[in-house]
Every structure is written in structure tokens, then in C-alpha cells.
Amino acid sequence: xxxxxxxxxxxxxxxxxxxxxxxxxxxxxxxxxxxxxxxxxxxxxxxxxxxxxxxxxxxxxxxxxxxxxxxxxxxxxxxxxxxxxxxxxxxxxxxxxxxxxxxxxxxxxxxxxxxxxxxxxxxxxxxxxxxxxxxxxxxxxxxxxxxxxxxxxxxxxxxxxxxxxxxxxxxxxxxxxxxxxxxxxxxxxxxxxxxxxxxxxxxxxxxxxxxxxxxxxxxxxxxxxxxxxxxxxxxxxxxxxxxxxxxxxxxxxxxxxxxxxxxxxxxxxxxxxxxxxxxxxxxxxxxxxxxxxxxxxxxxxxxxxxxxxxxxxxxxxxxxxxxxxxxxxxxxxxxxxxxxxxxxxxxxxxxxxxxxxxxxxxxxxxxxxxxxxxxxxxxxxxxxxxxxxxxxxxxxxxxxxxxxxxxxxxxxxx
Numbered sequence: 001x002x003x004x005x006x007x008x009x010x011x012x013x014x015x016x017x018x019x020x021x022x023x024x025x026x027x028x029x030x031x032x033x034x035x036x037x038x039x040x041x042x043x044x045x046x047x048x049x050x051x052x053x054x055x056x057x058x059x060x061x062x063x064x065x066x067x068x069x070x071x072x073x074x075x076x077x078x079x080x081x082x083x084x085x086x087x088x089x090x091x092x093x094x095x096x097x098x099x100x101x102x103x104x105x106x107x108x109x110x111x112x113x114x115x116x117x118x119x120x121x122x123x124x125x126x127x128x129x130x131x132x133x134x135x136x137x138x139x140x141x142x143x144x145x146x147x148x149x150x151x152x153x154x155x156x157x158x159x160x161x162x163x164x165x166x167x168x169x170x171x172x173x174x175x176x177x178x179x180x181x182x183x184x185x186x187x188x189x190x191x192x193x194x195x196x197x198x199x200x201x202x203x204x205x206x207x208x209x210x211x212x213x214x215x216x217x218x219x220x221x222x223x224x225x226x227x228x229x230x231x232x233x234x235x236x237x238x239x240x241x242x243x244x245x246x247x248x249x250x251x252x253x254x255x256x257x258x259x260x261x262x263x264x265x266x267x268x269x270x271x272x273x274x275x276x277x278x279x280x281x282x283x284x285x286x287x288x289x290x291x292x293x294x295x296x297x298x299x300x301x302x303x304x305x306x307x308x309x310x311x312x313x314x315x316x317x318x319x320x321x322x323x324x325x326x327x328x329x330x331x332x333x334x335x336x337x338x339x340x341x342x343x344x345x346x347x348x349x350x351x352x353x354x355x356x357x358x359x360x361x362x363x364x365x366x367x368x369x370x371x372x373x374x375x376x377x378x379x380x381x382x383x384x385x386x387x388x389x390x391x392x393x394x395x396x397x398x399x400x401x402x403x404x405x406x407x408x409x410x411x412x413x414x
Contacts, residue, residue: 037091041098044087051079056121060128134235145300145414150177150314153231153238153266155224157184159195165244165271166199168279168400170206171318172242172269172311178209180238182227184220221253225260232264239407240267240307245390255385258405267307267407268381272390273400280375280399283321287312287378288364289342291329296341298348300411304380308404309349309412312378316352319375324356326371332361349412368396381405 003009026035054076057065087095150173156162162169162181173179181200183193196212203210217223231237241261243254258268273279287308302309312323325345327338338359346355360367379393381403393401 038094038098040090041087041094042102044083045098045102048080048083048087051076051083053121055080056125060121060124062124064124138235145409145411148239148310148410148414150240150311151180151236151238152177152240152242152269153180153182153228154242155182155184155220155227156193156196157220158192159199161244162196162199165273166202167282168271169242170203170208171282171315173208173314174318175207177314178236178238179203179211180231181210181212183212183214184217184223185214187216187218190214190216221257224257228257228260228264228266238266239409240269242269242271245270245272245387249387254387258381258385262405262407265407265409267410268405269307269311270381270385270390270403271400272394272403274394274398277375277399282319282375284372284374285312285316285319285321285323285376285378286371286374286397287323287325288380289325289327289345290380291327291334291338292341293329293334293337296337298341298344298413300413301408302412304404304406306410306412307406308378308380309345309351310410311402311404313349313351313412315376321375322354322356323352324358324372324374326358326367327360328364328367329359329361335359335361345412365396368393373397374399377401379403 001008001010022035022039023032026032054071055073058073058076087098152169152173154162154169169179179200181196183196185192193214196214200210200212213227215223215227228241241257243257245254254270261268289305289308290303292303316323325342327342329335329338339357342357342359345351346357358371360371374397377393377397377399379401382389390401390403
């Protein structure tokens with residue numbers, strides 16, 4: 001802060017106070033020679049950091065680093081190592097104190113999120129590391145089951161559509177997932193999506209990586225085709241399409257988008273929210289698994305079941321509740337096979353220890369109202385979308401539901 005004359009008077013006073021205090025401590029502690037090693041440490045740290053920055057800048061080979069005075073790369077390396085070694089040769093204790101103080105100041109200033117007129121060496125370093133990591137990943141097999149984490153593509157025509165499901169999206173993605181908002185607005189009506197950037201900032205404050213792209217389009221559904229195709233070429237592309245089902249949602253339009261998502265190897269999550277119950281106490285999750293007879297085999301790829309189990313685990317990790325796996329069989333004789341299958345899923349899928357199992361003979365319509373009530377029910381999504389079925393399940397379960405379609409790149413057992 002500066003005064004009317006442009007002088008940083010508060011900083012001058014603070015610096016003077018620190019100097020007087022340091023001199024006082026030195027005099028009372030046996031003379032200035034007692035604090036001289038500590039002062040030396042800060043100068044040596046300055047030299048070490050300066051040399052370290054030069055090493056990094058030269059290594060990154062950025063265009064922005066073009067000093068008039070060129071030196072061999074070995075010079076800053078020797079300067080960096082020499083400064084650090086001399087610090088600890090002079091006084092190991094004061095060296096440690098100085099490092100702790102400097103680190104504390106750095107952390108404090110970082111958390112203040114001060115605005116800089118330009119970027120520093122850190123941005124170049126992280127960009128270079130990201131590029132190197134991207135090239136390494138591209139050289140590996142494309143399947144990433146072990147590294148899977150939710151990365152949602154969320155089309156929206158207004159910020160309210162996202163804010164209405166914000167808590168659920170957070171449960172789906174925190175702590176390591178990501179959100180890709182796609183704002184679609186009619187020609188000349190960009191104000192409808194202007195405040196989507198505030199939603200992105202809200203995700204960032206909750207430590208969820210979020211990005212925003214805006215598209216001007218006459219038809220919301222038709223332009224989703226282009227968006228999905230373009231995202232296919234990006235490196236950090238979303239792996240699941242998230243759509244909130246509204247009262248006026250048309251089945252044929254949803255089907256077109258889901259087919260395109262499957263073509264681009266993306267999973268799909270249709271969220272149907274119960275108008276009154278919404279997400280209830282955010283504790284219990286029911287996962288409905290279709291009958292696997294006659295084989296009841298478990299492999300690394302489960303038939304449209306991997307994404308359901310992964311999402312149940314992810315949501316339950318944030319809700320700290322309980323998962324129940326439910327299977328309906330046609331004959332009583334298959335009940336024991338069904339229980340064994342679900343228990344194997346729990347063991348091999350490393351599901352929470354308190355996961356429950358329900359296997360009953362009957363029909364979905366008969367059982368859906370008799371099983372213990374949950375705050376969220378997860379169903380597999382059939383190849384052909386039936387919106388009447390989704391509405392019926394929301395009413396029958398008395399809870400919000402998600403209908404899930406695997407992309408083929410997930411594995412709950414990996």
C-alpha cells in the first residue's frame with residue numbers, strides 16, 4: 001500500500017521495526033555477531049533461488065527466457081548447490097530456521113492469491129511437465145481403467161440448471177474428479193449463460209477442477225453432436241455425459257445424444273430428481289443389478305455395470321453412507337447364485353465392508369416398493385431410452401435416480 005505521494009510508508013515502517021527488533025535481539029544476545037549467521041542465511045537463500053530459477057528457465061527452453069548475458073548451464077547449477085552447502089556449513093540450525101521462514105512466507109502469499117501482472121517460472125514449469133506427461137500417456141495403451149476418475153461433461157442452457165444439482169455434482173466428482181460445463185445459448189442471447197463462470201469459480205473453491213466452454217447454437221441437441229466430436233480430440237476429455245432429465249425432456253433427442261456419446265467412448269448419466277425427496281439424507285444408495293444367469297461370471301468387463309458400481313462407490317465416499325446391491329431373479333433356484341455373484345463383486349471390487357446384498361425372486365415392479373428405501377437409486381440404462389420408465393422408477397422408489405450407461409472404458413474390478 002502507498003500513500004498519496006506514492007510512497008510505501010506502511011512497508012517502510014514495518015521494515016524499520018523488523019530491523020530495530022533484530023538489532024535489539026542481537027545486542028541483548030551477545031552482539032551483532034550472534035545474528036550475523038542468520039542474516040547470511042537469507043542472502044544465501046536469495047542466491048540459491050536466483051540460480052535455481054535460471055536452471056529451470058534454461059531447462060524449459062521457453063521463448064520468454066532470452067537474457068542478454070548468456071552463461072553456461074553449469075554455472076547456475078554450481079551456484080545453487082554451493083549456496084545450499086555453504087548455508088549448512090556455516091550454521092545448520094540457522095539454515096533450517098531461514099528455510100522454514102521463507103517457506104512460510106511463500107505459503108502465506110500463495111494462499112492470499114495475489115494478482116500478478118504476468119506469470120512466473122512456475123507456470124512454465126508445470127506446463128512443460130504436463131506436456132511431458134501427456135506425451136508419455138499417449139505412448140501407452142489407451143485404456144485407463146486403473147486411472148479412471150469421474151470427468152463429467154454437463155451441457156447447460158442457464159446457470160440455474162447446474163446450481164440445482166450442484167451438491168450432487170460435488171458428490172460425484174470430489175476430490176479428484178472434474179467438471180466440463182458446456183453453455184449453449186441461442187443466437188444473440190449470450191446473457192443466458194453469462195453467469196456460468198461463477199459456477200466454475202464455485203467448483204474451484206470446492207477444490208474441483210472445472211472448465212467452461214460457450215457455444216452459440218440454434219438447436220441445443222443438434223449442436224451437441226459437434227461438441228462431442230470436438231472434445232474427442234482433446235487430451236483431458238470428459239469420460240461421462242451428465243444430463244438432468246426435466247419435465248419437457250424429449251426421449252428421441254436424448255437418444256441421439258446418448259448414441260453420439262457411445263460413438264465417442266463416453267459413458268452417460270441421466271439424473272432424474274424426485275421433486276419432493278430430492279436426495280434425502282444423502283446416506284443410502286441402492287444399486288440395481290440385472291440377473292446374470294445362467295453363467296453368473298465375473299470378468300474385468302461387466303455388462304453395463306462397471307460405471308454404476310464406480311459411481312456408487314464415489315458418491316458413498318462423500319456421503320459416508322451405505323450401499324445396497326440388489327438383484328431380481330426369475331426363479332428361486334437362482335437366489336443362491338445371485339448372492340454368491342454379488343458377494344464376489346463386493347470382494348473383487350473392494351466395495352465398503354458395510355455393503356449389503358438383496359437377492360429376491362420376482363419382478364422389478366413388485367420389488368422396487370418393498371426393498372429398504374434409499375436416498376438414491378442407480379439403474380442401468382437400456383440401449384433404447386424409455387423416459388416413461390425413468391419417471392415410473394422415480395415415483396416407485398420415492399427417491400432421485402440415476403440411469404447409467406457404460407462407455408466400455410471403465411472397470412470396477414481394476
